[in-house]
Amino acid sequence: MNRKLRMGMVGGGREAFIGAVHRMAAGLDGLIELSAGAFSSDPQKSQNSGKDLFLPAERVYDNYRELFEKERVRPDRMDFVSIVTPNHTHFDIAMAALDAGFPVMCEKPMTFNLEQAQMLRDKVSKSGLLFGLTHNYTGYPMVKEARALVASNSFGKIRKVVVEYPQGWLSTPLETSGQKQASWRTDPGRAGASCCVGDIGTHAANLAEYITGSTIESVCADVTAFVPNRQLDDDANVLLRFANGAHGVLHASQICVDEENGLNIRVYGEHGGLWWRQEEPNSLHLRWADRPRETLRTGANYTHLSEAARAATRLPAGHPEGFIEAFANLYRNYARTLMAQLEGKTPSTLETDFPGVQAGVRGMAFIQSVIRSSDSDRKWTDVPHSGSETRSEQ
Amino acid sequence: MNRKLRMGMVGGGREAFIGAVHRMAAGLDGLIELSAGAFSSDPQKSQNSGKDLFLPAERVYDNYRELFEKERVRPDRMDFVSIVTPNHTHFDIAMAALDAGFPVMCEKPMTFNLEQAQMLRDKVSKSGLLFGLTHNYTGYPMVKEARALVASNSFGKIRKVVVEYPQGWLSTPLETSGQKQASWRTDPGRAGASCCVGDIGTHAANLAEYITGSTIESVCADVTAFVPNRQLDDDANVLLRFANGAHGVLHASQICVDEENGLNIRVYGEHGGLWWRQEEPNSLHLRWADRPRETLRTGANYTHLSEAARAATRLPAGHPEGFIEAFANLYRNYARTLMAQLEGKTPSTLETDFPGVQAGVRGMAFIQSVIRSSDSDRKWTDVPHSGSETRSEQ
């Protein structure tokens, strides 16, 4: 194609967390541009959100029905729609999108219950339209490498799987404070049959099935709501049996105080095993019966990482963890300062927090002094005074 | 402003690493769009690169002079230019950009030598145009938190600083193989007075000055080229003295085998200290004389992180490390598969590697089974068969 794909979005208005993640992720590789949206069930909030995103007012809609109706007849109509609304609305929106002929990228869990999920599957099948679900943890390069290692039988027959997803954000009755995320996720009417299992237990199950290439056949579960008066579960301990004969343990929790997003998995086979954890995603730890422990690293070139892992990697080894985001912080602040200048405004000190020309001078002074010291018999050498290192001094 | 900023780029054609990083970083927050570029000194390569980026041919130029000349007279002219070429060309391009009235974002090191750096500083000063330098490691939230903690005197007077930047990629004479990065970085004619100190030693020095809020006043250096026949240094050990009275050690190396991008810093004051390392950027480790060790985490809300750290954070705690990139992998594969479909082509198995509707059905089946097991006296319960977990089965 000679143009970017045009994406529409349902949900993801101001203050929504996951909608912003979807937009950043969609835009990262320069293949997709946001072109339209119904960002909130509140039309005014939808318009305001569209303005934040520099969309023309005509392509910001009051609700998803209007979005589908009007976009489908535009010559520059959106190519697909991203659905990032609360769980209980996914089904209706996805069905409507497919009816209108739009491919769908959908936040998980896909639907409110299994019945809806099966109906949606059938609809997708009939429509022939592309459907994606953001089980995003399978996007990590080392998760793909893990899957490839299991698939190539590196560890022999898989025997045991331990997958954990501890979080702590629902340790207190946060939902009674009106916090938006907590409110709908603990509400049976909007979240479905489960809070903890539905929100994060599914990620853990999906990760285990993705890496092992097998499926969970039966479960024995102890699911609990620890916080008084909570209507849905905030903790789950589950014994697992897999189709490939492996046994396992899955536990997920939202009441493990101060755990952030601790998804991790261990898989043990006859001859070796692996360990991966989401909070340190660029390392894949391998265990072997007959040789020392190894650590594979995203982007490494000392070994033949799988094609899938390499395709999922943008940066050389040692760079990936949040590197782009840190880099983007400089660009964002630069952009905001420049926007302020163009509009004749004074940027804030937060906005001017990026290195400027003075930092460049200091850098060159440092290099020169170091080389001079070393060249002059490694003697102590003064660094030419060149101003402070303060930020973006212009 | 009611539109995104328009960015032009010099350098960053096909195969360039850092140019792609600049583009991803620039686009991440939806404030900047790439509008023009001279991506290579080879006009054909520049055109091809522009096509990859979906730019109209008329805004892809043969060289930076043409870029500045033609863009300056367009009504939709670029708002600023990003310079991502090898070191020795930064000065000329930046001077020309400023002469043409364009604000500049420049890769580091800023220039070839100190003299050029000082000339450029004077030019920026006279022009009044915004200038940014991508000392990107200062963009991390926990680096900003570290700086804020030192500035607020949390540790008392700073006594000792240890900053390290070990890499291993130049352990062998890679430049003799024709590898592009190695070739120009070890060439005195293109890299300047130093390879290791110029490329990464400056990052370490910049980080130390940024966090301590002080400046390095004198150095004693032992700089070496370990690889036979290498013309520039690949290792540097440096003793430091800071303006604030602190003493320190800086060592940087490109011959520390298998070290990836191990930038890290320790700062010790009278009452406490800190440790941060780039490969685990979301943790800031604190040491105290009178209480247990603490670990601050990006996005944490149990404590009052500094305004600067919070402003640099996009995601809740536990998510940031490469999370967006992993998420983007799903979108990229979805986009490529959709593009293939729209063009009547068959997507590759790498491209169809994203979860689809089947994964959604499995997720709902898993939730239902877990809840059923727990509700039925925590008995073993079969998970309804719902197909394999394979990718994007449609």
Added chain:
Amino acid sequence: MNRKLRMGMVGGGREAFIGAVHRMAAGLDGLIELSAGAFSSDPQKSQNSGKDLFLPAERVYDNYRELFEKERVRPDRMDFVSIVTPNHTHFDIAMAALDAGFPVMCEKPMTFNLEQAQMLRDKVSKSGLLFGLTHNYTGYPMVKEARALVASNSFGKIRKVVVEYPQGWLSTPLETSGQKQASWRTDPGRAGASCCVGDIGTHAANLAEYITGSTIESVCADVTAFVPNRQLDDDANVLLRFANGAHGVLHASQICVDEENGLNIRVYGEHGGLWWRQEEPNSLHLRWADRPRETLRTGANYTHLSEAARAATRLPAGHPEGFIEAFANLYRNYARTLMAQLEGKTPSTLETDFPGVQAGVRGMAFIQSVIRSSDSDRKWTDVPHSGSETRSEQ
């Protein structure tokens, strides 16, 4: 008392692992000396083992019955007996010891089955003799600190416990090779009802009960023998419910390839939680709802560690992990070299591997040179040549 306690031992002959540990542990604090023993069911092996331990032949016995019979009538009779034989013999030996009037220290598991355990409990109760069981993992200072923190309600009501004990040494049918440990541990006639649960699952359960101060009330278990033809289990996944209302997961395994001795526990309460793992025993990681993560360290003096933790600590912070053993390696080699000299033999190069006087000269030369360099304006200074650093050059 004005003398050390005299310990007898049953089991622990040549090649036995745990017997040697018991002797080193018993002797560490200078309170106990080994005085007698029946070290093997093979009388000759018992005598040889006694000789290795420098015991007089008259106090090395052919079997435990002789040990108890003859020791009870000596004026310098042993004060207690340590039982370090395979599981199935503990009961008979302990009963006989108590009958003979000797206090007992016993390896775990205490007996072959629950019935025996209850009989032994009654016997101990009637005899009034001191009985100890080496659930050694509760001996770590930070385990005691963990218990104290839970007991003082630092975390509020305990909600969730995850305790793991992965090992990998039985991943293969090691018992078929005749390896002694593997043979009796997988033999129902000698190990009892279980291999994995009995050997290490009990340690995990004991640790969980010790730290939480509560008891496990019910379990749901999936216990497996993964290695073909193995008669007892080598893996166990267990859901737990505690008397205090906490829910939990316990998994133990001997088929987790290359896991060494990975006992670890996490405990989460309403306001905080803890994490401890045996392979890094001097750190206790704390999690809090309202302040940064903390790490408590054995021997730390920045905080008021519990009396129990302090009483269990011999060394200042940072020293304990294997420090005494490393130190002992010097003494052992020194002793062996000296013994060889006294006997007119030539010590081996392994035995002479300890620093000698030359190392002392080098140390002083280093100090002098460093101080001279710093005093002479921090100039480069040669270190006086003083021979190589080789070991125990005499």
Added chain:
Amino acid sequence: MNRKLRMGMVGGGREAFIGAVHRMAAGLDGLIELSAGAFSSDPQKSQNSGKDLFLPAERVYDNYRELFEKERVRPDRMDFVSIVTPNHTHFDIAMAALDAGFPVMCEKPMTFNLEQAQMLRDKVSKSGLLFGLTHNYTGYPMVKEARALVASNSFGKIRKVVVEYPQGWLSTPLETSGQKQASWRTDPGRAGASCCVGDIGTHAANLAEYITGSTIESVCADVTAFVPNRQLDDDANVLLRFANGAHGVLHASQICVDEENGLNIRVYGEHGGLWWRQEEPNSLHLRWADRPRETLRTGANYTHLSEAARAATRLPAGHPEGFIEAFANLYRNYARTLMAQLEGKTPSTLETDFPGVQAGVRGMAFIQSVIRSSDSDRKWTDVPHSGSETRSEQ
């Protein structure tokens, strides 16, 4: 030999830290028994210390001269003497011991200055008596493995060495509080030319020379006393050049707040490198140019560890770190409780903190329940009530 070696000790009275370590280390392997001592320059304190150690009064002496004089004529005279006094006294005591014909094991630094060191070396040489120096960090198995790997040229020619020894205990003017260790170590009259370099810098230098098998040829040092009014240094940053051509950095400090005993070393050669740190002594991290990172572990049997490393290892993999000490805590408490019982006293609750017969019953109950659950279709099963898990309930 058919008996243990008899050790005398000079220094190491009550409250001394390192003397107790020497005794525990000396006794660990059952080769050495403490037989005599002059434990303090205060005769009464020497006697009291001897009593604590269960020595007969006649072999506890008032000073080292008396010790040497009287022991030399006993038929059961001590075989060697361990010197654990402050630095400035080592020389005189060691000379006197050698004059009296006793082999010596000496705490480091060996003497007060280089001149004394050289005199002592000559004396040792003439006497033909065995001399040991407790550079204890070279006693770790993984340090020996590291040395063996360098010696076997696994990494190629060594290029760079970074060795660090950060501590924090002298961050404040502790010596003004009368703390004994701080007082003499910062006193030029007792410690020698240096505090930080002499106390810990030498350990770092010794470790670097031991592992590389090379010697430090020249240094450039920045040595500082950061704490006001301190007479000796508390921090040192040193550039190094080795005889084998390697360059290096050594920094040691006693003002790095909350650093405990952070000795660590990195060594990089042409093809690979290693990293070891004392606070996690059982792991040796290897880096390779052509294969994944590896971690060697003390006691591992998946690989052929060097003979020296294996000879320095007492326990299987995963056990060594402080395991013996934790185990010893059970024995110590058991011994103290038994001693109290034998003397008709009531042991304290700290002393009775060890598992007893009740713990054994609970263990068997746990095993039985787990196996029953699994055998009965993996159903929930109650654990028979068997009392609390409290300690040493008799």
